[in-house]
Amino acid sequence: MKKFAVLGYGTVGSGVVELFFKNRKKIEQKAGEKMELGYILDLRDFPDSPYADCFTKSLDNILVDEDIAVVAECMGGVEPAFTYLMQCLELGISVVTSNKELIAQKGAELLAAAKTYNANCFFEASVGGAIPIIRPLHRCLAANDISAIYGILNGTTNFILNKMLSDDMSFDAALKLAQELGYAEREPSADVDGHDACRKICILSSLAFGKHVYPSSVHTEGIREISLEDAAAADALDGAVKLIASVRKLANGKILPAVMPMFVPHENLISRVDGVFNCVEVCGDAIDRAYFCGRGAGKLPTASAVMGDIIEAVKQHETVLSQDWIDDGSQDHVADISELVAGMFIRFAEPHNAIEVCEYLSQFLAERGRDGAQVSAVDNACLVNLPLTESERTKVVTALEENDWKVAHTMPVMEA
Amino acid sequence: MKKFAVLGYGTVGSGVVELFFKNRKKIEQKAGEKMELGYILDLRDFPDSPYADCFTKSLDNILVDEDIAVVAECMGGVEPAFTYLMQCLELGISVVTSNKELIAQKGAELLAAAKTYNANCFFEASVGGAIPIIRPLHRCLAANDISAIYGILNGTTNFILNKMLSDDMSFDAALKLAQELGYAEREPSADVDGHDACRKICILSSLAFGKHVYPSSVHTEGIREISLEDAAAADALDGAVKLIASVRKLANGKILPAVMPMFVPHENLISRVDGVFNCVEVCGDAIDRAYFCGRGAGKLPTASAVMGDIIEAVKQHETVLSQDWIDDGSQDHVADISELVAGMFIRFAEPHNAIEVCEYLSQFLAERGRDGAQVSAVDNACLVNLPLTESERTKVVTALEENDWKVAHTMPVMEA
Numbered sequence: 001m002k003k004f005a006v007l008g009y010g011t012v013g014s015g016v017v018e019l020f021f022k023n024r025k026k027i028e029q030k031a032g033e034k035m036e037l038g039y040i041l042d043l044r045d046f047p048d049s050p051y052a053d054c055f056t057k058s059l060d061n062i063l064v065d066e067d068i069a070v071v072a073e074c075m076g077g078v079e080p081a082f083t084y085l086m087q088c089l090e091l092g093i094s095v096v097t098s099n100k101e102l103i104a105q106k107g108a109e110l111l112a113a114a115k116t117y118n119a120n121c122f123f124e125a126s127v128g129g130a131i132p133i134i135r136p137l138h139r140c141l142a143a144n145d146i147s148a149i150y151g152i153l154n155g156t157t158n159f160i161l162n163k164m165l166s167d168d169m170s171f172d173a174a175l176k177l178a179q180e181l182g183y184a185e186r187e188p189s190a191d192v193d194g195h196d197a198c199r200k201i202c203i204l205s206s207l208a209f210g211k212h213v214y215p216s217s218v219h220t221e222g223i224r225e226i227s228l229e230d231a232a233a234a235d236a237l238d239g240a241v242k243l244i245a246s247v248r249k250l251a252n253g254k255i256l257p258a259v260m261p262m263f264v265p266h267e268n269l270i271s272r273v274d275g276v277f278n279c280v281e282v283c284g285d286a287i288d289r290a291y292f293c294g295r296g297a298g299k300l301p302t303a304s305a306v307m308g309d310i311i312e313a314v315k316q317h318e319t320v321l322s323q324d325w326i327d328d329g330s331q332d333h334v335a336d337i338s339e340l341v342a343g344m345f346i347r348f349a350e351p352h353n354a355i356e357v358c359e360y361l362s363q364f365l366a367e368r369g370r371d372g373a374q375v376s377a378v379d380n381a382c383l384v385n386l387p388l389t390e391s392e393r394t395k396v397v398t399a400l401e402e403n404d405w406k407v408a409h410t411m412p413v414m415e416a
Numbered sequence: 417m418k419k420f421a422v423l424g425y426g427t428v429g430s431g432v433v434e435l436f437f438k439n440r441k442k443i444e445q446k447a448g449e450k451m452e453l454g455y456i457l458d459l460r461d462f463p464d465s466p467y468a469d470c471f472t473k474s475l476d477n478i479l480v481d482e483d484i485a486v487v488a489e490c491m492g493g494v495e496p497a498f499t500y501l502m503q504c505l506e507l508g509i510s511v512v513t514s515n516k517e518l519i520a521q522k523g524a525e526l527l528a529a530a531k532t533y534n535a536n537c538f539f540e541a542s543v544g545g546a547i548p549i550i551r552p553l554h555r556c557l558a559a560n561d562i563s564a565i566y567g568i569l570n571g572t573t574n575f576i577l578n579k580m581l582s583d584d585m586s587f588d589a590a591l592k593l594a595q596e597l598g599y600a601e602r603e604p605s606a607d608v609d610g611h612d613a614c615r616k617i618c619i620l621s622s623l624a625f626g627k628h629v630y631p632s633s634v635h636t637e638g639i640r641e642i643s644l645e646d647a648a649a650a651d652a653l654d655g656a657v658k659l660i661a662s663v664r665k666l667a668n669g670k671i672l673p674a675v676m677p678m679f680v681p682h683e684n685l686i687s688r689v690d691g692v693f694n695c696v697e698v699c700g701d702a703i704d705r706a707y708f709c710g711r712g713a714g715k716l717p718t719a720s721a722v723m724g725d726i727i728e729a730v731k732q733h734e735t736v737l738s739q740d741w742i743d744d745g746s747q748d749h750v751a752d753i754s755e756l757v758a759g760m761f762i763r764f765a766e767p768h769n770a771i772e773v774c775e776y777l778s779q780f781l782a783e784r785g786r787d788g789a790q791v792s793a794v795d796n797a798c799l800v801n802l803p804l805t806e807s808e809r810t811k812v813v814t815a816l817e818e819n820d821w822k823v824a825h826t827m828p829v830m831e832a
Contacts, residue, residue: 019559019702020559022561022701023559023560023561023701023702026558026559026560026561027558027559029738030554030558030559030738031558031738032737032738124556130702130703130704130706131706132548132552132555132556132557132706135551135552135555135556136548136551136552136556138446139548139551139724139727139728140540140548140551140552140721140724141548141720141724142442142443142446142447142723142724142727142728143435143436143439143442143443143446143719143720143723143724143726143727144439144720145438145439145442269685269688269689269709272685272688273685279707284720285438285439285716286435286439286546286716286717286719286720286723287546287710287711287716287717287720288546288710288711288716288717289710289711290546290547290548290708290709290710290711291695291707291708291709291710292706292707292708292709293685293706293707293708293709294703294704294705294706294707295703295704295705295706300701300702300703300704301702301703301704303559303702304557304559304560304700304702304703305556307558307559307702308555308556308557308558308559310559311555311558311559311738312555312558315736315737315738317734318733320731321448321731322445322446322447322448322727322731
């Protein structure tokens, strides 16, 4: 018999408890032994809960119980979560967390402690909610040299961008709807300004490339500047605007993580991922590309990932080293966004003759030795679908404006 | 240091060897120790191979080497693969296989032997090629009660169906193109008649529901009856024709596995998976649904999955029990295809007035207590998008034909 504890009885924590009792038989079968919910840590009182006996306000009560094999942290925030999990690991108790902020800030330290004390620190729920991505990335795809990861890692912004186009809404109106439906917080900054997606791409970058990436090192743009016109023009150009969290390995050995709205061509499955769904595309030398999609948030979807990790922690008696990464204090491995090489989506302030725009841009690019054939246009936007450096992108905008085609908005193009 | 051996030096086997030497440093890092290719078993001679020293024609040479920790079988076919892997397991050597025929026929026996001798039998590459699906299903999604799995599990047929629509081709012409491109065999039956997809859904069904499902118990239809008219009409009705391998849990406790062409509405991501890509949708009570997509075949994509399993076998010193299933000799848990409840795509032999068809069918269904609003039509086809029993579907066809609307082809509708 193995006991586990849940820290924090909010949405995710209560989902974990609910799921355990709902599917207990199946869960114990997968774990290979009987399991028991030992404790729920929460500062609030839940006298009417069917699990009232399990509640405690002190971590010490959990730590002194020698039957506790796994502690699942669902509190959020860096502290006290970090201190609590370090205390568990130091006693050889494996930990599981859904806390992306914690892993994005303290992942390397937690993983090092897990190794030192021969325990495990699992965090499948911290990226992509229900979507299995952490374990597939470092286990199933372990033989690959990963070249890039692209993802829709925030369901709220995906819902908003989707609604703008499907229901002809402004950003503000779509945000308001998302708030009414409970998808967005009253203070929506973490979602719409890209911070939530940033933490998640930090975790994936650290895991895929072996060295800790801090959120402060990552270029992060949100979707406040995206207009209905952008969404409609992208659709007309056979693509979609998505908030893409990405990381790619550059030729100079650095990695370039970023969170920004991108034009995603419809040939890429990511452009088809709608509503609150998340999707992660992993590019590797052996697999080419693989996609993982599902619900990126929500009570039971996130609980599914936490409970999967709890089962794994019960079964796994040795530290899983393949999910390790280091932190040597430097962020020199992270490239600046100015090193981004990408195609361009350009929306004009006013409609223009699409054929004229295409001809002009094609010639402009051909004269500079670039393939001018990769340009398409509609009346108020155009797409340059070939990789351009920052300086080339600036030159394109300057050339267009010198021709009196005023540029209202530009976005990089995600590779198909 | 851990040695591994590869059985069979065909496309997949040679891919495994190639990938190991390409990414050896990364692979050893993930495995946590040095690794070495000990042997390649093949009856042919490869005197010019850089690995000429590793070749052997006898399994015994491998079995007597006490340093061998893992044997990867990439030969295909049930025998001698089964006998070879049983010999390995009996000596406590973990085995890895890409062989879907073997697992679909002998999976339960191999898993039981692995358990008896405290070794592992991994088979990630047997379903979905590069796509991580086996490990995510039994580990990451372990806390879910799985209700259904739907998948495009054969890239060749997906390529053919795609080409028919995109390039206005007949089935025969698209098959010929697939053969020219090397996607289809000269004898294409295993792909186009659904047998390949059938083996894969047997493996997923056995894993998800815990009891062995044999290919002979599974209703299997291929795509030979699908015409360009079907593909075009499905597109007009906002969906796509896909060869879907599926399994769902019925209310009576049985499971219903099947391989058949289905109409997939565009709201479902599976309808957007094109070319030789595979996609698996897993439905569970906690996750709702998750999708896994990628290259379902090919040298390096399949080698990626095999090598991932080899790494796992090196790291994993205890039998992984969560991927276990039983075989008690009975197939009573498998329902007959007559128990299928699904919507209907109906193509007519000649064009008709779409509005008349809609009105007639809506009234017909409403009179029988079914929601008549779920009918849509184009000039040569219609869609009844509500779950109908086999007898209800028969009645619909009879009613249409009595009205002189001759039915050319019907397909079940996949749930969105």
